[in-house]
Amino acid sequence: MTRIETDFIVVGSGIAGLMTALSLCSSGQVIILTKARQEESNSFRAQGGIAAAIGEGDSPELHREDTLRTGAELCDPASVDLMVHMAPQTIQLLAEWGIPFDQEDGDFALAREGSHSISRILHVSGDSTGAGITSSLLKRAKESQQIEMVTHTMVVDLFMDQGVCKGVFTFDLEHRPACFLARKGVVLATGGCGQLYRYTTNDLVATGDGFAMAYRAGAKLTDMEFIQFHPTALAVEQNPMFLISEAVRGEGAILLNDAGEAFMSRYHEWKDLAPRDVVSRAIYSEMQEGRRVYLDATCLGSRFAKRFPKIYRECLARDIDPAKDWIPVTPAAHFIMGGIRTDLDGQTTIPRLFACGEVACTGVHGANRLASNSLLEGTVFAQRVAQKLASLAPQSLEMEKVDHPPLFIDKQKEFVLKRRIQEIMWNYAGIIRTSSGLLKGLKQLEQLKEEIPVGLFECHNMLVTAQIIIRSALWRQESRGGHYRYDYPETNAEWSTKHYVI
Ligand SMILES: Cc1cc2nc3c(=O)[nH]c(=O)nc-3n(C[C@H](O)[C@H](O)[C@H](O)COP(=O)(O)OP(=O)(O)OC[C@H]3O[C@@H](n4cnc5c(N)ncnc54)[C@H](O)[C@@H]3O)c2cc1C
Secondary structure: OEEEEEEEEEEOOOHHHHHHHHHHOOOOOEEEEOOOOOOOOHHHHOOOOEEOOOOOOOOHHHHHHHHHHHOOOOOOHHHHHHHHHHHHHHHHHHHHOOOOEOEEOOEEOOEOOOOOOOOOEEOEOOOOHHHHHHHHHHHHHHHOOOEEEEOOOEEEEEEEEOOEEEEEEEEOOOOOEEEEEEEEEEEEOOOOOHHHOOOEOOOOOOOOHHHHHHHHHOOOEEOOOOEEEEEEEEOOOOOOOOEOOHHHHHOOOEEEEOOOOOHHHHOOOOHHHOOHHHHHHHHHHHHHOOOOEEEEOHHHOOHHHHHOHHHHHHHHOOOOOOOOOOEEEEEEEEEEOOEEEOOOOOEOOOOOEEEOHHHEEOOOOOOOOOOOHHHHHHHHHHHHHHHHHHOOOOOOOOOOOOOOOOOOOOHHHHHHHHHHHHHHHHHHOOOOEOHHHHHHHHHHHHHHHOOOOOOOHHHHHHHHHHHHHHHHHHHOOOOEOOEOEOOEOOOOHHHHHOOOEO
């Protein structure tokens, strides 16, 4: 087995991983390990933008207020404070690094999205914000002598020595095992777990590996019941599903059912710009009643193609012209608010193990994420992680024989097993949950566990993460943010200070 030593190991090449590596590279050697192509991430798919209080009439306090309100009283105010106050300088830094944020009248163009009380969303090439930011960061990382990017290399477990994280075990594309060791520390920036669900906007890489690996190593996870279902994925069977950004509704598009009714007024006073969980449940309820749901963006006319070029192209490819036709939409799993519990420096409960981005739970999202706060969280906390990690003294990497976990390969079996987990999670731990459904889901996952061969890592990780989500969802006997219990439909003040930690 190959053994490689470096100062810092970063797992993941999304916005959080890249930003961490770039913030660390003046302090030592960084190796980024990523399991597919370097562009394969949810970050690359992000459309709408990144939030920051930089516009006229806006302030970090207002951004804070919107974030806390959307988080349904479960956010950590200190984390939110830190994020909203670091947001303007982070945007400045990204702009200095050459991120081509869209401009209007010589200033940053700012869009409005659901639950934001003011226009504060920066974007790149209209609706290609994630690709715009990520490619610029990738280019910058490539130019750095201190950063090495190792693609198509899956981290399968953390290497622990007496309770301390010292590195990671990997397999590359040719199935060769290796052990990467870090003198300073390991950062998990492995993103979310949308692939746990039958319908999702998340990239195929989002199989929850980081949550499962951290859990196996003994790290604490929290708030895992809170899943955000995006209301408007394009209702065409494919994995991942294509997202119709919330910014389209921000520009005036409205939701209609197949009777032509603008039904959102029946569900919330903010109508189409109500919080995501409300809109998702409203659409889901319409669909449960047997109605199809559409997004009518025809009011944008020819402006649609200019403002949302990527969405326009994707729709046209399916014979839908958003300037004239209603776009069929459906909710889909999109984001997880919970994750590996970290402090304000991204430190997990395991020494030398850090986490940032979607895999971490810094507390900024509470029970529900405010649109465009996720790219922001990744960039802000990556800088915090780097600052802390760089200050640590190097650890000894002397050790006895190291055993690498075995690998099992059977693509067909893997597909079938993954699909079963996805069905279970969609049916029993989805948009509307009940105690009996969650228990049924848990039981089915337990039975499925026996069928997953040792060494089928993504499947195991999906199963472990799914079990954690269901246990957390069973525990929370109320409805709040991204967690809705049909049997406990009210939000209960008693639960506003409680977090499930596992
Ligand atoms: C379609 C879509 C649109 C979105 N739009 C927005 C938006 O407009 N604004 C916003 O704020 N948020 C948006 N989000 C959410 C946001 O994109 C993500 O939350 C964020 O990009 C997560 O960044 P990350 O770096 O934590 O993870 P990711 O970008 O998902 O990166 C994870 C990385 O880890 C790697 N990885 C995972 N497991 C392993 C392993 N075992 N070994 C090695 N590598 C591994 C992956 O290959 C990948 O490189 C959107 C999400 C989606 C899916």
